[in-house]
Amino acid sequence: MKLIQRLGINTLFFSKKDKRLAASIKVMMGSRPFNIALYKLALTPSGIAEETMKGFKISNERLEFLGDAILGAVIAEYLFQKYPYRDEGFLTETRSKLVNRESLNSTGIKIGLKNVLNLEIGDRNFIGNKSLYGDVLEAFLGAIYLDKGYHFTKKFILKRILLHFDLEGMIATVTNYKSKIIEWSQKENKSIEYKVLHVHGNQRFKEFIVALEIDGEETSQGKGSTKKKAEQEASKNACDLLKITQ
Amino acid sequence: MKLIQRLGINTLFFSKKDKRLAASIKVMMGSRPFNIALYKLALTPSGIAEETMKGFKISNERLEFLGDAILGAVIAEYLFQKYPYRDEGFLTETRSKLVNRESLNSTGIKIGLKNVLNLEIGDRNFIGNKSLYGDVLEAFLGAIYLDKGYHFTKKFILKRILLHFDLEGMIATVTNYKSKIIEWSQKENKSIEYKVLHVHGNQRFKEFIVALEIDGEETSQGKGSTKKKAEQEASKNACDLLKITQ
Incomplete structure (x- = not known):
């Protein structure tokens, strides 16, 4: 064949x-x-x-x-x-x-x-x-x-x-989700706040868990090895949830 | 080598x-x-x-x-x-x-x-x-x-x-999302309703768009080649959105 x-x-x-x-x-x-x-x-x-x-x-x-x-x-x-x-x-x-x-x-x-x-x-x-x-x-x-x-x-x-x-x-064109959320909040006239809920781990290995509050209500969470990464993930989750695309 | x-x-x-x-x-x-x-x-x-x-x-x-x-x-x-x-x-x-x-x-x-x-x-x-x-x-x-x-x-x-x-x-164990939604609505005491929004296409090829309303508010949509499939997809989307897992 x-x-x-x-x-x-x-x-x-x-x-x-x-x-x-x-x-x-x-x-x-x-x-x-x-x-x-x-x-x-x-x-x-x-x-x-x-x-x-x-x-x-x-x-x-x-x-x-x-x-x-x-x-x-x-x-x-x-x-x-x-x-x-x-x-x-x-x-x-x-x-x-x-x-x-x-x-x-x-x-x-x-x-x-x-x-x-x-x-x-x-x-x-x-x-x-x-x-x-x-x-x-x-x-x-x-x-x-x-x-x-x-x-x-x-x-x-x-x-x-x-x-x-x-x-x-x-x-x-790295997607910066945090700046997306900030932009959105200004347009929609909402207050936003990032709160560190937990820091796990030791000196070598750390994990941050961050919550994003919109108008005082917790909307999403994110985790990462730095505070910045955790905030990005929380923002990304909020974007998905709230269907914020641009 | x-x-x-x-x-x-x-x-x-x-x-x-x-x-x-x-x-x-x-x-x-x-x-x-x-x-x-x-x-x-x-x-x-x-x-x-x-x-x-x-x-x-x-x-x-x-x-x-x-x-x-x-x-x-x-x-x-x-x-x-x-x-x-x-x-x-x-x-x-x-x-x-x-x-x-x-x-x-x-x-x-x-x-x-x-x-x-x-x-x-x-x-x-x-x-x-x-x-x-x-x-x-x-x-x-x-x-x-x-x-x-x-x-x-x-x-x-x-x-x-x-x-x-x-x-x-x-x-x-096919996941039946519609029955999941129905179960959830009974537990949470909410009313649900499926509404056909559109039917596209001709005799050979059809596409249904169905909306799922929970307590009168549209929560999600789904599409499919039959009404049943569209309802399943709408239910799945609602499950994802409302974080219904079991």
Whole structure:
């Protein structure tokens, strides 16, 4: 089977449309796809998926789940290696900034998914589905993983996806939750106060627990190895709770 | 370097303690560790980590971040292959049920991390750190990944970790958020009501948006392809918001 795929014999049995699709995927991926059915599935957003019996829809959502996990692992290793002196909080936050709907969407368009998608399903209307290309990109990564394995997918992500992400720019925009809360409180005319509730530990290892009070009522808590970190976490929790986004 | 590692020549330079550690890791992992320093780092919980200059602590937390991502990817593929007819909602929920602190903790103890940890850092007191073994397990997976690569780690997870998870049992306990909310409302003496706000779409593809009102006030919303799913999501969001856990 491997030999047949390597010699490209399987493409002899592709339909004309599939051959065209395989060719454009090759341009995008840098390598000929083996199992074209996987890529076709990845290019099937749930909005246009056919419903089979028992209400089960064959769409790219399952592949998206897989691709999302693989992307997460590859980015985790990349950041781990790239920033040897940053702690896991930084790594986690940077990853979630990198792998968000918006950046995946624009990257999907940049690497040419729009054209491939047009080729496969025509120029249908997808108004309302804002994360179409990001979803398709993740599903596409899932398809590559199943078709070509982990190492190929990792190389593909590192060489063709990551360069579209503005890593340094994203890291520079550190979210300062405390200043968000202060801004919000001034706009909403509320008083805020941070109170240290506990300090655990010894000289070597400390843990602060801080409560954030809004108008005298405790809204959230946070903990961290410094007072500043604990305040940040409490502020972040309050932002989540109160749905403060900007 | 590879040859030296394969012949085990590098172990000649291990200290006596390291040799003992390498031997017990071999029992657990089924293969000799190459880079013992990685495993030693994985066995360094942040509570006992030495602080180096500039307040940077060398602990297993970074490895934990990496191991968590690798574990997520492997479990994602496993579930994807095992349940070809389940949708991504099921896959996502099953994974988060599998990979929780509790199950990782007990698995960490079962595969023998307690003994290895005792060997490395002695019988120190870790009261208060409830997720110690789960954290160490994830860090350990990160170390295996860096030491042995993706395929070895995947095999290790599938053969030595997954069998400790009660997969079928976890799937059977589907969390019914709506019944949770109803139970809570009876206990707290509140009235609840589900209201369909919108129905988008056509005959083939529908989307319901449902609001959950508690005592006449809208608390949360949910959407889904059926009214039932939308109600579940609204209930889940309300549970998160109101911190209803049992």
